[in-house]
Amino acid sequence: MVSNNKRHTMKAIKNKDMIHPSSRKAQQVMRVVLRKDRLEHRQKVRTNNSFSTSERILWFRHAVPEDVKTLTREEQHALIEEYLARYNEEYESLVALHRPGKVRPKAAREDMLAAFIAKERQEYASGFELPDFSSPKNVVILREWDGDLNSLNRIKMIRLNDPSYVAKMTHSAPAPKAEESSAMQE
Numbered sequence: 577m578v579s580n581n582k583r584h585t586m587k588a589i590k591n592k593d594m595i596h597p598s599s600r601k602a603q604q605v606m607r608v609v610l611r612k613d614r615l616e617h618r619q620k621v622r623t624n625n626s627f628s629t630s631e632r633i634l635w636f637r638h639a640v641p642e643d644v645k646t647l648t649r650e651e652q653h654a655l656i657e658e659y660l661a662r663y664n665e666e667y668e669s670l671v672a673l674h675r676p677g678k679v680r681p682k683a684a685r686e687d688m689l690a691a692f693i694a695k696e697r698q699e700y701a702s703g704f705e706l707p708d709f710s711s712p713k714n715v716v717i718l719r720e721w722d723g724d725l726n727s728l729n730r731i732k733m734i735r736l737n738d739p740s741y742v743a744k745m746t747h748s749a750p751a752p753k754a755e756e757s758s759a760m761q762e
Contacts, residue, residue, distance in 0.1 A: 626725045647709035703735040
């Protein structure tokens with residue numbers, strides 16, 4: 577049995593102009609088109625993720641003073657809070673435009689900012705990715721970075737969770753073992 581791992585392109589398919597809609601050749605053309613669309617979509621997602629990651633790294637790079645060699649975890653959390661608050665002023669100015677008693681729809685920018693702020697807050701609760709400022713070697717690499725997307729993988733990244741969110745989650749979780757042990761003693 578011959579494996580069917582050969583990837584066809586539209587150039588390789590002959591007589592694609594005159595094919596029956598239910599034929600094997602029509603299915604082959606459809607597979608080629610779908611694969612091409614899937615690859616383009618993956619490339620677009622990869623480019624967008626790389627761009628947003630590089631934008632974030634550049635913000636952190638410029639937010640940390642040049643004379644700082646390393647940062648503690650608390651300083652990194654404070655830096656994340658500063659990063660998350662970067663759109664608050666613009667959002668509050670858009671909210672201030674609403675007049676009491678007047679029904680006025682929200683601005684599109686206001687909706688976009690609200691969604692963006694909520695998404696970033698949720699990301700911080702689940703784990704916010706930022707450059708590792710606790711390593712002096714990584715800080716030097718970050719300072720030398722020229723903004724090239726291809727050299728992003730040289731910068732070591734860490735994931736930090738919101739300490740207040742983690743504390744809430746640990747206090748709200750019930751302790752089932754303590755209840756079971758008290759029930760067994762009676």
